[in-house]
Amino acid sequence: MKQSEAGRAGEMDPDRLIQAALQARQRAWAPYSGFGVGAAILAVSGKIYTGCNIENASYGATICAERAAVAQAVSAGERYFSAVAVVGFSSCVRPADRPLAWPCGICRQVLSEFSGPDLPVYVARSATDYVMLTLGQLLPYQFGSDQLAPEPSD
Numbered sequence: 145m146k147q148s149e150a151g152r153a154g155e156m157d158p159d160r161l162i163q164a165a166l167q168a169r170q171r172a173w174a175p176y177s178g179f180g181v182g183a184a185i186l187a188v189s190g191k192i193y194t195g196c197n198i199e200n201a202s203y204g205a206t207i208c209a210e211r212a213a214v215a216q217a218v219s220a221g222e223r224y225f226s227a228v229a230v231v232g233f234s235s236c237v238r239p240a241d242r243p244l245a246w247p248c249g250i251c252r253q254v255l256s257e258f259s260g261p262d263l264p265v266y267v268a269r270s271a272t273d274y275v276m277l278t279l280g281q282l283l284p285y286q287f288g289s290d291q292l293a294p295e296p297s298d
């Protein structure tokens with residue numbers, strides 16, 4: 145087992161998902177920050193979709209790796225996800241010194257559109273060094289479709 149969390153009942157071994165995120169990171173377009181990010185999302189179909197961060201000279205046009213992966217998956221017809229893995233670090237940083245690159249607030253919200261609060265979010269320095277929190281831990285009190293169509297009150 146990679147870490148104590150990986151042995152819990154009902155939890156997957158995230159090795160393959162983290163490896164896919166590390167591969168996706170290699171395709172990152174990050175000429176401004178030098179901070180490459182890769183994400184891999186496991187759909188309930190069993191397929192893995194990946195994304196990398198894509199920076200832009202107009203910084204606000206940048207898209208995060210997690211949202212790029214969600215866009216790939218949803219564009220392929222997927223609607224529900226089982227797990228997501230994220231890796232992010234500058235190339236000059238040694239593996240042991242890599243940060244844990246948690247999804248930003250926008251990505252947490254986008255993930256919540258297609259996932260429940262139990263979605264495992266693996267944030268990794270490498271395939272053997274990661275931490276898992278659920279989406280509900282990362283984004284409590286989510287805004288969702290329930291708020292758009294509230295139950296009528298008496």
Ligand SMILES: [Zn+2]
Pocket residue numbers: 208209210211247248249250251252
């Ligand atoms: Zn983000």
